[in-house]
Amino acid sequence: MTEADFLAALRTLPLHPGALDLRDDAARLGELVLTTDLIVESVHFLPDDSPGDVAWKLVAANLSDLAAKGAVPEGVLLGYPLRDDKWDAAFLDGLRDVLTTFGCALLGGDTVSGGRSYALTAIGRATVSPTRSGAQAGDTLWVTGTIGDAGAGLAIARGADGPAALLARYRRPTPRLAEGQALAPHVTAMMDVSDGLLIDAERLAAASGCAVTIALDALPLSPKYRAWGGDALASATAGDDYELLFTLPSGMEPPVAATRIGSMSEGAGLTLTRDGAPVPLPPTLGWQHR
Ligand SMILES: Nc1ncnc2c1ncn2[C@@H]1O[C@H](COP(=O)(O)OP(=O)(O)OP(=O)(O)O)[C@@H](O)[C@H]1O
Ligand SMILES: Cc1ncc(C[n+]2csc(CCOP(=O)(O)O)c2C)c(N)n1
Numbered sequence: 001m002t003e004a005d006f007l008a009a010l011r012t013l014p015l016h017p018g019a020l021d022l023r024d025d026a027a028r029l030g031e032l033v034l035t036t037d038l039i040v041e042s043v044h045f046l047p048d049d050s051p052g053d054v055a056w057k058l059v060a061a062n063l064s065d066l067a068a069k070g071a072v073p074e075g076v077l078l079g080y081p082l083r084d085d086k087w088d089a090a091f092l093d094g095l096r097d098v099l100t101t102f103g104c105a106l107l108g109g110d111t112v113s114g115g116r117s118y119a120l121t122a123i124g125r126a127t128v129s130p131t132r133s134g135a136q137a138g139d140t141l142w143v144t145g146t147i148g149d150a151g152a153g154l155a156i157a158r159g160a161d162g163p164a165a166l167l168a169r170y171r172r173p174t175p176r177l178a179e180g181q182a183l184a185p186h187v188t189a190m191m192d193v194s195d196g197l198l199i200d201a202e203r204l205a206a207a208s209g210c211a212v213t214i215a216l217d218a219l220p221l222s223p224k225y226r227a228w229g230g231d232a233l234a235s236a237t238a239g240d241d242y243e244l245l246f247t248l249p250s251g252m253e254p255p256v257a258a259t260r261i262g263s264m265s266e267g268a269g270l271t272l273t274r275d276g277a278p279v280p281l282p283p284t285l286g287w288q289h290r
């Protein structure tokens with residue numbers, strides 16, 4: 001089964017209305033926003049990544065889903081498999097670091113022995129909380145920050161040459177919490193980019209019942225990513241970006257720094273353009289577990 005098959009099967013189970021049909025970044029219970037994400041060795045991080053970086057990525061990936069809902073983090077629950085004293089102590093240092101950095105506190109969790117997968121549930125609060133499903137034909141599509149840096153960072157972590165700044169974007173992503181809170185009252189739809197810009201934009205479009213067009217030449221690529229030799233199509237399918245993807249009514253400017261990368265229209269599916277002309281879709285649009 002693929003991840004998508006499993007989610008489709010889960011939708012046949014009793015679903016809470018706050019689950020948003022399992023088509024969103026987080027669940028909503030009144031003002032509370034709840035999300036959970038695991039990270040697994042050799043799937044989400046490399047065996048020689050430092051324990052502090054693993055703790056950082058675990059928390060940051062979850063807080064990014066809270067950011068997508070415009071939420072203020074309230075606390076986290078940690079699922080932790082013990083390893084050895086040195087690793088566990090270094091993980092705790094990283095956990096302290098990331099929680100302090102993003103103003104978040106521990107609520108609880110569970111400690112076990114066993115494999116190298118780490119779970120976190122993050123809980124936040126939002127009075128105004130966008131979904132992935134509110135985009136309308138005619139809306140413009142935007143993304144914060146730059147994309148592709150973390151994908152390049154993974155290649156560098158695996159031994160390619162490249163700058164430490166790209167590696168850092170893979171190992172220590174920044175959840176766009178302030179941006180998400182500022183955007184929430186204005187956007188028609190919002191999500192974070194974890195699996196790849198193209199696959200995630202297609203999901204936002206599908207949840208909204210729209211088609212989406214993305215201009216490859218409009219994608220925000222960092223100078224370091226360009227100098228490294230990265231191209232737009234690779235940036236848009238790599239994932240691990242943890243930037244915010246959102247839609248606005250036509251003519252509206254976002255209240256935070258962001259790049260306009262496309263638009264929504266009637267219909268379904270993803271169209272890519274370069275210099276205004278359609279180009280073929282790549283064989284895979286992003287990351288899917290199987
Ligand atoms: N095993 C599961 N059981 C219940 N719900 C799940 C499960 N896996 C995913 N979901 C739900 O499916 C929806 C989409 O999840 P998904 O993990 O794709 O979103 P995400 O966390 O934003 O992305 P990513 O995991 O790539 O960061 C969410 O509502 C999530 O809670
Ligand atoms: C060692 C290693 N190999 C590949 C990748 C790429 N990757 C893995 S999972 C994922 C999507 C987000 O995860 P999820 O959807 O589970 O939240 C991406 C982009 C990585 N980060 N580390």
Ligand SMILES: [Mg+2]
Pocket residue numbers: 024025064065068191192193194
């Ligand atoms: Mg998400």
Ligand SMILES: [Mg+2]
Pocket residue numbers: 036037
């Ligand atoms: Mg998830």
Ligand SMILES: [Mg+2]
Pocket residue numbers: 194195287
């Ligand atoms: Mg995913």
